[in-house]
Amino acid sequence: METVPQEIFLTILDYIGKEKHHLKPYLTVSRRWQRVIERFFFRSLEIKNTRLSTFASLFRETEAHRKALIESLDFQVLLPAYDGDNYHQHEEVNNQVFSTAILELFQMLETFSEDENVKRNIRRGDGLRLSIRYIFSPSDSFYHLDHFAGIRGRYIKLLNHERLPILSCVSDFFSRHGHESRILDPASGILISGKLKGLQVSAKQYDDHREYIGDETRKIIRPSMYNMLIHQIKFTIYTNTWFNSLYKCPLSIYPFLKEV
Template identity: 40%
Template sequence: MNKIPQEIFLDILSDISNDPKDLLPYVTVSRRFQYAIEPSYYRQFVIKNYDLPMFSTLFRETQAHRKGLLEKIYLETILPSYNNENCQQNAIINNYVFSAAVLKLFQVLESLNDNVHVNGGGIYLKLDDISSPSDARLRKKHERALFGTHIRLVNHEKLPVLTCVSQFSCGRGSNSRKYDPISMLCVASKLKNLQLCWIDYCDDPDYCTVKSQREIRHAFAKALSTYPRSLPELEIAFSSTCPLDEGTTLPDLIPSSMTVDPFNLALHKFIERSGLSSLSFSAQHIISPEFFWPYDDANKVLTSSSQIWLNMREIF
């Protein structure tokens, strides 16, 4: 088997089937069969939190060659079931289940750091849908409670720093719970070689009160202003939309103690600190003039923007 030329060997596999699933029974024929078939299975993984122990064994050191095949990971988190009475009481448990899943995944991926086999372009990581089996049954009655709260990461300081991930995003499926955007920024801060970050910023007024929107905005601005790493591309996907009636008064999300939007000031610090070159806002976000002409709120004067826009290539 080992003496067969590679071209003929691959032709044999293609004659068996073009569907990778049909080739699975042949992985035990020989090590050469195994290595030829595995790339079809190990490039992309969609895993649930309870699959993480099995996922870990697939990339143990005795199978180090598989680390070079991994390109995309989608993590879905299944939360515990609940009933009408404890629908809103499970927040702490849900945060713990999600945080434990992310920590376990990071611990597995840590073994890929600086490994010679790892995909040279880096891995794409997505925190995909997060939901409970009870959501579909109780959604109508508890819709605001389910989608007006955010699942938070409670142990981000425990996450190991990863060098193997180059792209990160989080899901926003229609049936998924919503991730806390500040927590997603904390996850991104643990990815040393991150090139592209996509964050779902859930501020839908159908589910979030003005008070909640203001609190999320303030916390997210603080996280942006202290982001510790370089990042070339950032996309923030907002949930809010412009009202159809132009006469509608928009919610006031700016603290009364400030004359300019602190969110924009935080973006300035983030852009300058991270060396950002591409910034994208999906959906609607109110941009005030001081975003483009930085403003020193303490001294009430415009400031030089040369350093802020030094690396910026596009905003849309």
């Protein structure tokens, strides 16, 4: 199979189809087939923090070419389980777990930034799209109204931003949350994006619904977000930066946010 002309090889591939379940049996046909078919498997990936070491092993030295195949990476953070209604007793632990997960992710992606094939992608404008969309505990109940308000009313915060390495491989960063997710502190999302020196697009979701965010928390979170955002604007140039804002009271009721 290594000597099959490229035209015939591509014709065979088109005949098989490009759905992953069709291609998987052909990964072991030859090294050439593996290299081509891997593109479809590595193009868009989802990974939890609990599987980071396994994920990193996919890019060991003999398989380093796979780093340049990834176009989109959706990172999910699994928090510790808890008993009953004790979701409000683990804020610091959850923040530490999240912070450790982000640090380990950045340390792994730092090796991507140093890869020559990845650098070539970056020069072509094909950087990595990184998303943080789900932060949750297996004990979270987002369909129980009392639990939902208590869980969504406690932001997850990044504690160690100064320890994060600078990454050049990420061009797009999205910090959003699905319905079944904790909410990332907006200032923490801005701090993460500040470590991405090749960033071209940055989108963050800001949510402070009165149903689960109290006035005192809002008065802390909003100025913190504002200060971080102003700092980033001063020292970083983004092609596109925007917030998807979900809030129930106007920002203008806080004087320091009128100019935003």
